[in-house]
Amino acid sequence: MNEKTKPSLDARRAFLGKLGFAATCTGAAMGVGALGAIQTAAAKSESSSGAAKSGPVPTGAKGASAEGNSFPTPDYDWTKHKWAFGVDATKCIGCLRCVEACKRENDVPGNAHQFRTWVERYVYLDGEENARIDSHQDPVNIEASGSQKEYRFANRYKDAKVDKAFFVPKLCNHCTHPACVQVCPVGATYRTKDGVVLIDHDYCIGCRYCVQACPYGARYFNEEKGVSDKCTWCYHRITKGLQPACVEVCPVGARVFGDTNDKQSPVSLFIRNNRVQVLRPESGNAPNVFYVGIDKEVN
Amino acid sequence: MPKHIFRLVCLIFGGLVVALIAIPILTVDSFYRFGHYRANSVPEIAAQEPVYQTARYCLACHTARVAQWSANSHKSVTCEICHGAAQGHPANGKLPIPKDPVKLCTLCHEAMPGRPHTQPQIEVAKHNPYASSGQQCTACHNPHSPKIATALVKVAGNAAAGKQRAASCASCHGEEGISPNDTWPNLAGQNAAYLARILAAYKSGDQKDVAMTPLAQELSDADIQNLATYYAGLSCKAAPSGKAVGDAAAGKVLAKNCAGCHGDTGLGSNPAWPKLAAQKPGYLVNVLKSFRAGLREDPMMAGASRSLSDTDIANLAAYYAQQSCQPATQGRKTP
Numbered sequence: 001m002n003e004k005t006k007p008s009l010d011a012r013r014a015f016l017g018k019l020g021f022a023a024t025c026t027g028a029a030m031g032v033g034a035l036g037a038i039q040t041a042a043a044k045s046e047s048s049s050g051a052a053k054s055g056p057v058p059t060g061a062k063g064a065s066a067e068g069n070s071f072p073t074p075d076y077d078w079t080k081h082k083w084a085f086g087v088d089a090t091k092c093i094g095c096l097r098c099v100e101a102c103k104r105e106n107d108v109p110g111n112a113h114q115f116r117t118w119v120e121r122y123v124y125l126d127g128e129e130n131a132r133i134d135s136h137q138d139p140v141n142i143e144a145s146g147s148q149k150e151y152r153f154a155n156r157y158k159d160a161k162v163d164k165a166f167f168v169p170k171l172c173n174h175c176t177h178p179a180c181v182q183v184c185p186v187g188a189t190y191r192t193k194d195g196v197v198l199i200d201h202d203y204c205i206g207c208r209y210c211v212q213a214c215p216y217g218a219r220y221f222n223e224e225k226g227v228s229d230k231c232t233w234c235y236h237r238i239t240k241g242l243q244p245a246c247v248e249v250c251p252v253g254a255r256v257f258g259d260t261n262d263k264q265s266p267v268s269l270f271i272r273n274n275r276v277q278v279l280r281p282e283s284g285n286a287p288n289v290f291y292v293g294i295d296k297e298v299n
Numbered sequence: 300m301p302k303h304i305f306r307l308v309c310l311i312f313g314g315l316v317v318a319l320i321a322i323p324i325l326t327v328d329s330f331y332r333f334g335h336y337r338a339n340s341v342p343e344i345a346a347q348e349p350v351y352q353t354a355r356y357c358l359a360c361h362t363a364r365v366a367q368w369s370a371n372s373h374k375s376v377t378c379e380i381c382h383g384a385a386q387g388h389p390a391n392g393k394l395p396i397p398k399d400p401v402k403l404c405t406l407c408h409e410a411m412p413g414r415p416h417t418q419p420q421i422e423v424a425k426h427n428p429y430a431s432s433g434q435q436c437t438a439c440h441n442p443h444s445p446k447i448a449t450a451l452v453k454v455a456g457n458a459a460a461g462k463q464r465a466a467s468c469a470s471c472h473g474e475e476g477i478s479p480n481d482t483w484p485n486l487a488g489q490n491a492a493y494l495a496r497i498l499a500a501y502k503s504g505d506q507k508d509v510a511m512t513p514l515a516q517e518l519s520d521a522d523i524q525n526l527a528t529y530y531a532g533l534s535c536k537a538a539p540s541g542k543a544v545g546d547a548a549a550g551k552v553l554a555k556n557c558a559g560c561h562g563d564t565g566l567g568s569n570p571a572w573p574k575l576a577a578q579k580p581g582y583l584v585n586v587l588k589s590f591r592a593g594l595r596e597d598p599m600m601a602g603a604s605r606s607l608s609d610t611d612i613a614n615l616a617a618y619y620a621q622q623s624c625q626p627a628t629q630g631r632k633t634p
Binding site: 162 | 336337341345379384415
């Protein structure tokens with residue numbers, strides 16, 4: 001086992017310890033009687049889970065004093081931001097630098113089939129009704145790049161009669177009503193106050209319900225760590241005032257990221273000045289990645 | 300109440316008590332602080348260190364490079380796209396310089412259906428026919444300022460005025476722009492835009508030459524235009540190719556690498572670049588050597604001349620000196 005799994009082993013040991021303790025308590029509790037037991041439990045819960053267990057209050061008075069005035073980090077207050085992402089498919093050149101940067105930034109396994117973001121190519125050939133769709137994990141494209149650790153679109157339609165073609169970058173939509181959060185049986189995935197859907201890798205039990213629940217196929221399963229994984233909009237970067245890695249490296253500005261609370265942020269302007277659409281609005285997830293320049297066939 | 304029902308109730312009640320006690324014990328501190336999740340996992344995720352450091356990080360040391368890059372058309376292509384993530388640099392050593400520029404550049408610039416028309420795109424086979432034999436994009440293009448100087452200078456001078464001014468040039472470059480000397484260049488029939496550009500460079504000091512710098516400094520902008528127009532209008536038909544030392548046949552093979560800009564026979568398609576056909580071989584040798592040594596500065600030629608040996612240079616000069624300067628040869632293509 002590598003180092004990554006060590007904390008979860010420790011957690012398991014601690015869990016079993018607590019279970020033993022609970023079993024011992026049971027005997028005692030039976031004797032003490034119902035009312036007393038409930039009171040004990042209430043007192044315990046008060047002391048163990050802390051005073052901040054005040055439910056949905058954003059920055060509980062005592063919790064805030066423990067961590068300064070902001071959560072999750074001293075320099076970043078998640079109540080003051082509402083992140084959103086814009087994709088201008090008319091600008092995308094399909095260079096796949098975003099895919100490579102994302103892999104590197106977030107330590108995503110170096111193969112073509114596990115990824116947090118990807119780019120799809122839609123090609124309508126002359127006389128064909130449906131688009132031909134491929135992405136970097138298509139065998140032809142893997143062959144063109146030379147390995148599964150490099151990403152490149154093969155120029156496979158060079159000599160074909162192409163009616164219309166475009167690239168569509170995709171990633172987690174960080175939905176307002178995320179289906180993946182709904183199905184998680186252990187509370188390992190959740191939506192933050194600033195509008196990012198995250199995964200708690202310590203709590204994820206690897207059941208993969210969320211992978212199936214996501215209507216966008218944004219999640220993958222990391223066998224090595226035994227957890228689900230997906231795009232975090234580079235939460236560790238945006239909380240430090242940086243752009244997500246994919247936005248940072250996009251050479252043509254096809255990816256736009258920002259704070260919708262700031263009316264002059266790139267993404268606010270992007271949404272205001274363009275006629276944007278989202279993918280699969282009918283799914284009811286209320287996604288937060290806004291697209292410009294895609295066909296209805298893209299979903 | 301029957302005994303067995305009482306036992307069942309007791310069992311259920313007991314289970315309830317166990318659960319009520321167990322839940323707070325088994326739930327970690329920060330769970331439910333904001334919702335049905337462990338609040339502490341948020342700062343844990345936020346604490347991860349960024350791998351990509353942005354161009355601002357590079358600016359701290361690579362000031363000159365960043366200045367050149369940020370003033371040019373590749374400014375939207377940040378450092379880390381080509382050189383990789385800067386985390387750990389410089390402590391962990393140098394960042395890589397891409398080994399295979401053709402592979403890297405074509406990621407964005409290979410002509411491909413689906414790429415927007417505003418994206419500069421090339422067909423490798425046509426644009427750089429020698430890519431397969433190792434000719435890299437960087438031979439001509441500086442990746443930090445990839446745009447190649449083209450004929451943006453419009454030359455509109457007066458040839459008659461230029462002829463008068465040219466009287467003082469004649470002693471070296473000949474009455475008709477055909478130099479009597481092997482080491483001084485012919486000017487007759489040369490591209491006007493190139494002549495104007497190079498004269499302006501002598502004048503401004505961007506290009507230096509013992510003889511040319513003081514002469515060019517005396518010229519006004521109008522003089523430069525007039526001279527360029529005059530010499531460009533002269534016929535090069537009488538151009539005698541000087542005695543060449545090199546092997547023209549070997550030069551022809553090498554010249555394929557130059558053809559992208561200077562044409563197959565030294566007659567390029569772009570007027571901003573000089574014609575080489577029928578030029579003095581001694582002059583060509585000198586110029587190539589000074590490009591190679593960095594005495595004459597040009598990002599493109601510096602790259603192109605870097606790998607040439609003295610023999611290569613002599614062969615190239617011999618080849619170009621033999622070519623006809625008349626555009627009658629229809630062999631030239633515009634790649």
